[in-house]
Amino acid sequence: MAVVFQKTKGLTDKQFHYCPGCTHGIIHRLVAEVLEELGLLDDAIGVAPVGCAVFCYDYFSCDMQEAAHGRAPAVATGIKRVNPKSAVFTYQGDGDLASIGAAEIVHASMRGEKFTTIFVNNAIYGMTGGQMAPTTLVGQKATTAPYGRNEDLAGMPLRVSEMLATIPKAVFVERVSVHDIPNINKAKKAIKKAFEIQMKGLGFTFVEILSTCPTNWGKTPLESLKWLQENMIPYFPLGNFRNVEEVK
Amino acid sequence: MAVVFQKTKGLTDKQFHYCPGCTHGIIHRLVAEVLEELGLLDDAIGVAPVGCAVFCYDYFSCDMQEAAHGRAPAVATGIKRVNPKSAVFTYQGDGDLASIGAAEIVHASMRGEKFTTIFVNNAIYGMTGGQMAPTTLVGQKATTAPYGRNEDLAGMPLRVSEMLATIPKAVFVERVSVHDIPNINKAKKAIKKAFEIQMKGLGFTFVEILSTCPTNWGKTPLESLKWLQENMIPYFPLGNFRNVEEVK
Amino acid sequence: MAKELWKGNEAIAEAAIKAGCKFFFGYPITPQNEIPEYMAMRMPQIEGAAFVQAESEVAAINMVYGGAGSGARVMTSSSSPGISLKQEGITYIAGAELPCVIVNIVRGGPGLGGIQPAQSDYFQATKGGGHGDYRLLVLAPSSVQEAVDLTQEAFDMADQYRNPVMIMGDGMIGQMMEPVEFTDVPKRNLPEKTWATTGTKGKREHNVINSLFIDPAACEKHNIHLFEKYAEMEKNEVRVEEYNMDGAEIVFVAYGTTARIVKNAIATLGKEGIKAGLIRPITLWPYPSKTVEAAAAKANVKAFLTVEMSMGQMVEDVRLAVNGAKPVHFYGRTGGMVPTPAAIVAEAKKVLGGAK
């Protein structure tokens, strides 16, 4: 008998509190698996956001800090400067990273802080009950955009990967998705690459992952995956925007 | 007798407090002239930053608000939403806009707030005595980078225009300079264009202006112009990064 | 108008709109999300009005600064951590003398804390969470109806004094539904906003909204001016409810929802033959110190018992007012825990020296 798949040591035994079908869980697992596979679990320090993933400090089995809303990149900067040899990462939602924490992510990129950010873009504020995020699509409804996001008053969604790719020291920037198995595999590769580049000390590394929020999108988990694929990907194209080879 | 040049009505009689040869003064004049020429003085509301230009509320003859450090775009958002027909602008330095105010400028861009930002990039914190700015060049000395900006620890300068140009609703983004007469003329044209597009209600408009800080660069005013030209322009190339035609 | 059931947060939002608030700048945070959500729904229905979801609480309060500086009726709302982020903006608004309304639906702290009701932001609201010498008018409703009435009046107060007004509720006030009647609160006689930045229209000198006074003498003068204004508020705006005070041997001091719980306790004590009264500050600043002081001077009053959902904050203002005349005790729950009437009764008996 061979084990084809089992729960990674990168996760504790605590059960996720996420809603049924929420892809936060998949992303957690991928990050944890990468840490385990790269042998980094004992040296890793993660930073939890404020968002649905706030309790991820209970799920990842490595050392964790829980940061104020949006400030994970600043917290990670403090951690990494103190522990330059550790694998440091932030796990952040689109409200956390792209809205309140926009300055922190831009500046961690600018300084080339040697940590990895996992950016979970679900086009909504999950935890607080479905408010508009900077990444909410035009026309998409949210509790603070009850008539759908109005392009003229609230603008168009922020493409964070494209924006950070303009910053020299953001040496790895890639957008992936987890809506099916091939994309889950690609997502894992991108996360692995990001950690590898981090450990080489080359600069700031960033993986944007498109994710679902069945609860606040008002859809079943399966409908949500479809909606992601059909609506998010056209506006948030998948692919690599920056990698270290290009930098050198 | 014809008057070839006289002080614009856009400026009050108050003398500038700027150091000798500081190009903040030139930029003030250009903005004031544009407002006068477009007939906007009576309807204009400006927002002063915290930085050397903090007292610009005393210099511009239109209504003015003085914003907290970095928050001018948020203040301007409040002003413009209340006065949708007014010509609203912020005047901000590189510490104010690109460092502490990074989130606010990104989000004013994202929402496509219909005001104009004049971004004075002098690669230094002038007012507080020469600390490193996000736009300080690699190797350039500053009081908080006494050995020169270290690329590995403090990263590389932020190219704000290039970054904002990735945002759909930033409909006009141009970088200009005021180090000689042809460039002063171009700078004025860009400012005028920005206000024109603002008044058409097409979105957020942004003019980055390379400027000198003789005092904190430790150079004479003339040396400073030369240094700007030889060192800043290669890293911060002049030109238009976004304009409304392209948007349509 | 007949009474209708309203959720506190939504009632506050509607009250603001009724008071002429046309601009709301906010950022989501539990337990006040219904305020921005309601505004997002209503503002687009109103000519010239706007709802903006700011990128952060920092941005929101600075949008308020800009909008208020342009003379509009402007509001923002948040809960504890978000209000901490607004402190720089609040002191700027106070310094620049701009009228606006800030709602804090308080939750447990410190830090990320919890999301259940609390009153542990009292110090921050009344003593100045921001730097410098300044004051907010702080109103603490204890029912949804009172929240509605105070919110409407808050805009007038703000305009009268050119000062920020804070509505301080807690998760209970925000989340519960109660019957509400929207009555027109009497309008104050308000000065014109000649100072606002609306464009000179070529008709006046330029207006400047500002809190910078680089010359310390000018800065001090400005502070003294502010404190003259605050003295006016202390003279005119103190509000307090006195409840069951006749012959009370123990006087509770409590505000907001805690005061309602204390009223239950008073009923129980009454049944057991213990006369207990309540002083319920409605304005937390200016504080009803004179009412407390007067109660302390009464012979029948043996002791004070301050009840708060905090580790003890308002109790300092009670002590300052009592000034040693009578013992002042404290009972509090914090972090989202709510005191029960039974526990308050027990505490009161302890203060009075055992069961009676």
Add this chain to the structure above:
Amino acid sequence: MAKELWKGNEAIAEAAIKAGCKFFFGYPITPQNEIPEYMAMRMPQIEGAAFVQAESEVAAINMVYGGAGSGARVMTSSSSPGISLKQEGITYIAGAELPCVIVNIVRGGPGLGGIQPAQSDYFQATKGGGHGDYRLLVLAPSSVQEAVDLTQEAFDMADQYRNPVMIMGDGMIGQMMEPVEFTDVPKRNLPEKTWATTGTKGKREHNVINSLFIDPAACEKHNIHLFEKYAEMEKNEVRVEEYNMDGAEIVFVAYGTTARIVKNAIATLGKEGIKAGLIRPITLWPYPSKTVEAAAAKANVKAFLTVEMSMGQMVEDVRLAVNGAKPVHFYGRTGGMVPTPAAIVAEAKKVLGGAK
């Protein structure tokens, strides 16, 4: 070591380094710029140390959180508006029980205010500018030497209690030069930082740095734990200087540089035959209430006169301690104005009922 002339800001920075601070996260603001500038110069000379100019004060305090959570000795510094921006971060640090040192070189407020010396951030520092129930240890040096000594000890205090410590100076402390001797302050016996996030190294369960307690009962329990710690601090850490108190008929209460000016006034009063003493709180929190209370109980003491560079903030703590036993008066200048000895003398005479 012989005494050397040091500028206050630079002396504080060097003292921190001597105390083992290897990480500084800050953002420029007058009048404390020499602290980050000095750190930018020194940190690169120290193995494993780092100076980071943060993008803002908000970022700086959160870098402090991360660094302190990893067990390092970490410092940040700012001045009033910047400290207001740090309030959310500070309450998180207090909530997560992380040791760190925060310097506030206070300037005039509110809002942008001015850049001259002030003490108008007393409330913010001692009552909690952030939300929730928490306390900082607040140290107020009145000379550059004392700033050096307190800064060094601050790191030990922070580590002992796992609590942020604030050094509160003003523009004068930061900008003036005085003779300084860097002596080794006695090291405390400190617990190991077993809670720090440094990687599990496969040897222990994962450590979590956190201030979230979603269950209100847990949140309250955490608050009670914090307050037990604060009670310890109140027992062990109160510091105060009593000056010329023998037979004083008027007792000044003043801290920081203001206390020095008061000493000049005391000398003048002495020459005129008026016995005046001074209580100088060195810890603003925990406050030396007992010392003040004891003074209030003395027959020779007729009145208290609190002198501050504010519109009256610490005076509330004096009143709370005196608790009505003696009259408590206040004299203050604010917005960057500094009281003169002559004005203080005049005020003292007024309090004592005319010239003597």
Add this chain to the structure above:
Amino acid sequence: MAGKVIFDENTCKGCELCVRVCPVNIVHMDKERINIKGYHPATVKEMDKCIACGSCAKTCPDVVIRVEKL
């Protein structure tokens, strides 16, 4: 070639993501039973058809599934 999948049934939230990805269509929701969380859990009927591809496990957001190759 044959595989075996083991569900930690009480942690399943009934989201059906695993159902969709099984190439041999053997994962389905057990409408008969309710787990302690209150959901109909996912299960496999014809285990012998399982090819141990791991897809169900890789897509499960709650790490419910363990896959073995026999």
Add this chain to the structure above:
Amino acid sequence: MAGKVIFDENTCKGCELCVRVCPVNIVHMDKERINIKGYHPATVKEMDKCIACGSCAKTCPDVVIRVEKL
């Protein structure tokens, strides 16, 4: 074609920017005098050579100069 430049002398800060841009090289710093700000002010010696191009005024950061065409 001839021009006239008028300096509001006491507002000049002696930065010399105007000196550099004059196409006919007639602007220079008056080393003999000090204005109330403590600077040697800029001035024009051979006014008749001025072509009223306005460059000096356009580059002056302190709006010291007025240019007229005669």
Add this chain to the structure above:
Amino acid sequence: MTHEIVMAGFGGQGVMAIGKIIAEAGLKEGKNVSWLPSYGPEMRGGTASCNVIVSADPVGSPIVTGATEAIVLNRPSLDKFEKDVVPGGMLFINSSLIDKKSTRDDIKVYYVPANDIANELGNGKIANMVMLGAYIAATNAVSEDTIMEIVTEMFQGKKASVIPLNKEALAKGAECVK
């Protein structure tokens, strides 16, 4: 009399809704009322509950510490709130989903097979209305007529077709306690 009611169930079972109906009805009858929901992330999948007070006197604390009546729609809610009912109070148990019996003998307990009845009526989602029917019939906290009025108002317009179904659910619930 003062009714201090706790209602609890899984999120989605509609306990908030029946709480609001009771409060609306109380208001309509000129009584003092309050409705206070539990809120926060525990609602996600977990247990949702609300407190409703209907009283002739002004409502003090909106929090119910001693419930005169409790309505529980799922097992965790029974476990959590059973103890909060005051002696002499009433407990309404959705026996379709809760197989456990109450252990209290100092209160009156009603077992209402709400989901079964709802399913019989062809719509499992109105189990909450069945419970409400039982509650009203047993307590008379507000009158059945007022409840009917509120329900009629609530579904006015587009949703009017569901009114009869809801009324039937109320009636069936009422039968269970008669």
Add this chain to the structure above:
Amino acid sequence: MTHEIVMAGFGGQGVMAIGKIIAEAGLKEGKNVSWLPSYGPEMRGGTASCNVIVSADPVGSPIVTGATEAIVLNRPSLDKFEKDVVPGGMLFINSSLIDKKSTRDDIKVYYVPANDIANELGNGKIANMVMLGAYIAATNAVSEDTIMEIVTEMFQGKKASVIPLNKEALAKGAECVK
């Protein structure tokens, strides 16, 4: 005796520097000293000043409200600080740049053509040292020898070449008040 000294001039005239030298010298002589600069944007082009206290007693307030001596290097400084000198105190005026005379007759006034002397010595920048020389000679606040020691230490190493020039400036200044 306690010397409470105010020094003022344009930014760049070196008043901060001579203030520091006096303070360093006082420290070296075992006295209590403090040095307090003015700070802020007014320094830009405007007037810079500092307060120095040298005393046998501990220094109370570092702010000089009544100056025992004032050293003014430019006209605005004279206008600002002349009134702050206590009766019986001393005022040192840089007469090269200040053509006005003092109007005080209750203090001792010294006119020192500091810039002229400095220019004669070939370096206009050491006018401040000329003023310092005058000040020390007139007051003996600290001894001339200590000042010389400090200056020697200050320019140790690479800048040692300028030591003689500075000493000469000090000496020339001293001559002016003898």
